[in-house]
Amino acid sequence: MNYTEAKEHAEGCLHQIFAMPYEAFDNDVPERKLHLRVALQALLDEALRxxxxxLQVIHGWENGAFAPADLHHHEHKLRGTDDIAASLAYYRDALANLTPLPIDTGSLLAEPLANAIASAEQNGATxxxxxxxxxxxxxxxxxxLALYTFFKVYHRLTYGEDDAYRSxxxxxSEGLREIHEFHLEEGEFAVVTPLHDAKAGGVKLVLHVSQVEPVLALLSDLS
Structure with a gap:
């Protein structure tokens, strides 16, 4: 097992802001809403500007299922308030009218998994x-290990999680990334960003389709 591929509970950029980030977003913390706003500004504000x-919207897993081939996603560039509003309106309408959700080519798990297995077998593994x-x-x-780590993120975003935050x-494929995962009353989502001490790069806001409305409302408050 190659632990250089992934590390749960790793220190990230929020450790530079909060003394105890794992406790900062708990429901019994009086300043939790302020902490959330500060965290979102640190993780998303500059990337949005x-x-x-x-925005990466995942869907397809239902009723406890977790087959990699059944997990679908669609991505939207968010360049400002107009894109946020358009994405919110699109998914609100699609869910209300039971419209089939868009699916991007290239899978999040199934194809990378098949490629990793094929590579391992080519190198003699069974x-x-x-x-x-x-x-x-x-x-x-x-x-x-990297695939399993993202599998767990997608699974928790789909089916829920007790921990309010994890890093x-x-x-x-773009290099090492920090994953900041939130499971809050205000919404459940993950932010995938370059390491806090690396140069700026692409940032992804990952969430289940059921969380589009509450999470984009949070994002709208920043813009």
Whole structure:
């Protein structure tokens, strides 16, 4: 298992702001709403102003299912208030009218998983069916830990999580990224951003389609 691929509970940019970021967003913290606004400004404000922010909406998993091929996504560039309003209106209308949701080409998990397994097998590994179908066993082969880490993020964003916040460092195709995951009364979402001490790059706001309205409302308050 290659632990350089991912590390849960890693220090990220919010550790530079809050003494105890894991407690900063708990419901019993009087300043939690202020903390959330400060965190969102730190994670998203500059990326939104510099047009480096992308909204990634996930959907497809239902009723406890988690097959990689069933997880779909669609991405939108967010360049300002007009894009935020347009995305909010689009999904509000789609959900109200049961319109099929858009699906981008290229999967978040299925294709990268198949590629990682094929590469491992080319290098002499034997990947059995149980390993292929059990996300907890993906770390047994190279790039599997990173895939398993993102699998858990998508699963928690779809089905919920008790912890209000967690910080993760994970390898992606664009390099190492911080993942800041929030599960709050105000909304559930993750922000994938370059490392806090790296140069500026693309930032993704990842959320389940059911969270578009509350989370984009938070984002609108920043702009």
């Amino acid at each position: 510099e047009q480096r922010l992308t 990947i059995d069916a149980e390993t292929r179908e059990s996300p907890a066993r993906w770390p047994d082969f190279p790039n599997g 993760i460092c994970c390898k992606t």
